Amino acid sequence: MHSEIDRISELAEAGERMIERLRKKAFLPEARKGLSVRYGIAEAAALLECSTNRIRMAEEDGRLPPPPPTENGRRPGYTIEELLNMREVLDASPRRAPLDTPAMIAVQNFKGGVGKSTVTTHLAHYFGVQGYRVLVVDCDSQATTTTLFGFNPHFNVTREQTLYPYLSIEPTQQTLDYAVQGTPWPNVDLIPSNLELFDVEYELAAAGSDGGSVLASRFRKLKQGLMELAQDYDIVLLDPPPALGTISLAVMQAANALLVPMAATTPDYCSTVQFLSMMEQVTGQLQEAGIAVEYDFVRLICSKFDANDPSHAMVRQIMEQSFGPALLPVPILESAEISHAALRMMTVYELERPIGTPRTHKRCRANLDEAMGQVEALVRRGWGVAQPASEETVVNAA
Template sequence: MTAIPDEIATLAHAGEQMIERLRKRAFLPDVRKALNLRFGIAEAAQLLGCSTNRIRMAEDDGRLPLPGQTETGRRLGYTIEELQTMRTVLGASPARSETDSPAVIAVQNFKGGVGKSTVTVHLAHYCAIQGYRVLVVDCDSQATTTTLFGFNPHFNISRHETLYPYLSIEPTQTDLNYAVKSTPWPNIDLIPSNLELFDVEYELAATGGDGQSILATRFRKLKQGLADIGRNYDIILLDPPPALGTISLAVMQSANALLVPLAATIPDFCSTVQFLSMMDQVIEQLTSAGFSIDYQFVRLVCSKFTSNDPAHAMVREIMTKTFGSALLPTPILESAEISHAAIRMMSVYELDKAIGSAKTHKRCRANLDEVMSQVEVLIKEMWGRPAVGDLSLALSQA
């Protein structure tokens, strides 16, 4: 009879092989994820905040190249790269000023299954379409975010390409530049993760009497590393593990904003209240230990919301009464389009056409745009008029 540990290893290996087959099938012919998005001139003008005539004039006078065309002369539309060029030429870049710090947003909840990685990836892609320079840091050893960016964490990512060489007890890297990978999006970079990142937790748990000083060093080190590399970005999105561990604590201390997804169920609501209460205690302890915690905003976002479900409506009403303005006004709707995209290791923003019905796709995309634009407003406020009191509001009302 096969020993149970051997059986588990067999199941794990079979799962890893299947993930790789799915990845190859999704990204044929070159087994690498590609971005096939194009934007018509009307949509490009809307994204740039200008008229279509201004774009055409810049093309006519040679400041902008003409977009690609089919054999029949039909415009193919603009790629993300071409939109970035247009923003530079037309002075329409949303990038922060040199005197503004990047928005470092932790997308965190200690409850699994709330759509944490889904929110992270869709927010990254939305911000890229708007023209921001984005860095996504996958701090979760489950590596869902890494997978959604087209990398197989079991086959394509080694321990030395994650945060591990930087945060381990015996670090081999002094900055984070070694870990930055380009993605199919020209203005999104990724620091990936894989299962071996969890070794950081084991190592620090075994440090013995020097544990507290080593932990403190790691907390400060991650924040400093992100500050150094952040000069190249407008927005840094951190996807930490769904548990209170060393890496989660380091992320909490490194971020300057917090986004908390929670599904529209009573168990998720209760666990999120516990998460906020635990955050309150941890922040107090970190502050007492000399760490600076400065969140410019804290917002909760209701995810996986079904609008025609009375139970979901009731829970959302409870959320609104409890969290007030700390809850984003618009929930993320449960949609088959998000699930269909995830099967292809994509976000809804990467789809060049609807997978389900056109109506479902349009509704899903409009909903995501509305939610993500509300986060974008908060980011802009960080660079203009800083929000005050959001953290105390969220924690005290919980």
Template sequence: MHSIVSQIGELADAGERMIERLRRKAFLPESRKGLNLRFGIAEAAQLLGCSTNRIRMAEDDGRLPPPPPSDNGRRPGYTVDELLNMRRVLGASPERAGLDVPAVIAVQNFKGGVGKSTVTCHLAHYLAVQGYRVLVVDCDSQATTTTLFGFNPHFNIQREETLYPYLSIDPTQADLLYAVKRTPWPNVDLIPSNLELFDVEYELAAAGSDGGSVLAARFRKLKQGLADLARDYDIVLLDPPPALGTISLAVMQAANALLVPLAATTPDFCSTVQFLSMMDQVIGQLQGAGISVDYSFVRLICSKFDANDPSHAMVRAIMEQSFGPALLPVPILDSAEISHAALRMMTVYELERPIGTPRTHKRCRANLDEALGQIEQLVRQGWGRVTPASEEALIHAA
């Protein structure tokens, strides 16, 4: 007999098939996400903090390969790979020094719908454009971040490719190298997720009922595994589940910085206050159990902010009054460009050309650069450095 409950599975299957159709359409012809970004010489110079003349001189004297060939009289611009090579040759890489501790940032809030995965992916791609080596770890079995990186968690990702073989009660992997996947960005790698990662929650919860020593060991194990991997990166971004489960607890302990996205609505504000209160209690319990938790920074960032909505302005004022300097001053604006890009399973940083009007795209990109640049500055401050001044800024200062 066909039960109403069985419709849930049918709906899920229909949805999965549609996701795969969307993915194939978005990533044709090779059905795998590609990166066709190009940066003009002026934008390249701005990103490197140097003059266009310096780039041209390096191309003329052979330190850099010749400029990209003209296409109908116009240079097509530099690829991300070429930009990274420019940074190496011209000494403009922002990479951390050997003794600097890699930033391991958990992007966390127990309230769903705050743009957690959207913030994580845009932050990863922003940092990639700036020249950092980034690892993104999708710890959420809903796998939104994995999807935005061009993988279909249902069809493309096996349980053995997630954190599961490392964190399960009967682990089959001793380190996390097995799970690292290349992405279309040459300086961004991903550890993907899928629905089967949720099995870890069941296993660890059952094991935890026997005294919690297994849980404590798993928490330390994730921290150690990520610390080993982080040696090859500047910044690691963790996207945990939007709930207080064993994986979220492990992520909280593995991170050395915390970023909390929240939307400018009263329910989001109230929920985030509860999240912070719960975090405080849980961290106290973890420390009481001998599990250390320490962050170089804790910041909240207002996401999906509509500057034309008076209620958003009021809630943001309440946030500022409550959280003070812990709230980053520049919010991420609610932009149609972000929504349009997400429909194509992309971030704004991956778009070759505007989807909406050029003005909307430019305003959105400028806001993202400023908002996400705040987090870059916090990371650099942790390394005892600030973002280097450009040649142009130094000349003006003189």
């Protein structure tokens, strides 16, 4: 006779099988996620802050290979790889200078459902389009970010591929190099997660009287390991669990910037206030214990904002009054395009063509570019670099 506890196991297994079916359906024919998005010459020029004529001249003089024409003779557009090569040839790479500190941004809120993993993944892909070298570290055992990158945490990721071998009480890895996985994006890498990462929480909780020193050592170890890895990247995005646990605290201490997404509802606002209050207490306790916590910037961003909902507008006004300039001025708008892309385990930046209407897609993409660009501006300001001016702006100014 089956108990209700047995039923939980059956439901979990049925759900995992369905996720695998969805993944295979989304990533046919080889059941692995690919990246097919291409950029026209005008869009490529806008991304590189140059003229289309400069690109054509580089193709004509052989510095750049022209994209092969399709059967109808039209340009198929440039791949991400071709854009990255174009940036190198035309000296349009946004990479940090060797002495600049890599941005290590924790995307955190203890309230679930605020779009934490969606914001993290869209940020990663936005930075990828812009030409930065990005590492995403999924520190959440729920592994939503890992799933959005095309990995099934249950079938494709083992405990040995997560942070576990590095953070466990009896570590088998001394650096984090083992955990870095390539993604369909040539300049975006991932350290994946799965449910077994939660074993770290159990182990440290069971550390007994020596738990305090063990915790402190794990905090320092995660920061050290991430800083070593970060030397090969411009930006590291950390997706911690939505709870105040050992891993969350370690991530908060390892990061040098904090981005807090929150939806425009009263419960989300109240929960975010509680999160900030708890962060203040915890960071104070960590500093008293000799564990430094320093951020280049702390910003909040309103996610899932419906401009046509009066209640959203009211809560956003409350946010502005409460948080002032710490609240980024451009919210992430609620969009069916984001939801439809997520159903395919994708972000809007990975779509070859609109899922809904072209108008909806264009509006969504423009909003995401503007919202994510706010974070990019903060990162570049930390490096002492302003946003590059376009050739058109320079010509008009002259």
